[in-house]
Amino acid sequence: MALKDDLVAEVNKIFVSRWDVRNGLVVPETVGLGNVGVEVEGTVLYADLDGSTDLVDTNTATFAAEIYKSYLYCAAKIIRAEGGTITAYDGDRIMAVFIGESKNTNAVRTGLKINYAVENIVNPGLKKVYTSSQYVVKQVVGIDTCKLLVSGTGIRGSNDLVWVGRAANHAAKMAALTPVYPTRISKEVYDNMNDEVKFSGSNNMWISETWKGRTIYKSAYWWSL
Template sequence: MSLKEDLEKRVREIFQQRWTTRDGSVVPSDDSIKLNNDAVKLKATILYADLADSTKLVDGYKDFFAAEVYKTFLHCAAKIILSEGGTITAYDGDRIMAVYLGDSKNTSAVRTALKINWAAKNIVQKEMDDHYKERTTYKLYHVCGVDTSDIFVAKTGVRGANDLVWVGKAPNYAAKLAALDHTKATWITKAVYDQMDNSAKTASNGTNMWVANTWNDMGGKTIYSSTYWWSL
């Protein structure tokens, strides 16, 4: 069978094969979903944490320095995600994706984002400045995006080289939010804002930590941004 024939056969199978789906209560693993049309449905909150201006970083600085920035930021983000009950589902270059389940999923995801903001400024940037002192003026900027929705989790790829694909509004929107203005480190959808606990909405002085914005690129949806952080 030629490569063309092999591809045509598999694509035809995917479109013709009926789906087997089931509701899930835990984040599925690679071996819990089959490569055929098999999927798990979840109600989940998705967080993306993304370094901003990483192209300028790799173009303008030494490769080892860029690698150190990637490693330190992603290490802090990963540890904070796990501490808040999130599950890391992907590393993609300079960003990380996490899934949260359960009744407090929105609060946990937002608290994660605010803690990442604190760690980026008070751990990664501080240690960088202390180590390199006058040798660099690099400032780390990042954005976390958070959304919640129904998720359809399937497996994609080929045998021996496959991964889970997360289909739904939340993965798509969270990734897009993480690409917005980095002067506001955290962006969340209205669905997340409406469902999260008040402890994640107001600062210790009673001030609302969030500002409503109109997302013109997405049909004028209301989204919320914050410059606040949650200290570790």
């Protein structure tokens, strides 16, 4: 079959096939490539290194790689420690999904801990070795929650999971906002997280703002490791 004929046939099959969707209680590791999916109530976290284009344009490849590796290592270890499941690495960012009754609290604490790691581990480690460098690691974590449809995408032998739902898209978009406030969360996350990640003493750690017609919250606080 010619390539064009194969593409036409597969696209037609995708659009006309009925979906087989089941509810999931855990983050799925695999889902078939047909129109099958798993629905989960999940909280999505994106951690994104800020200014990576300038980083690679103005520094050596090995220096940029050390920044990537340091940031993503810290983020991944914190995500795992807080019960999150890492679902993807994409260059200078990482995606994770949290499920369960404490998914919002755990995801938010993860974001605050990643901020701590950058400010108190990554940047000091950088300055210890590169004493004359003016580069400062900055990043943003975006967090949102909703019902997600998880399905397989790609081709046999080269495929991955696609996470369909507002939370996946908006968490990624929030992670691309200004790093002045390194953690940003949706109102749905804010309203359903425990006070331990909402207040520092009597002070609310979060400032509300309107973004894309939604209320979201931003914070410059961190959670010590």
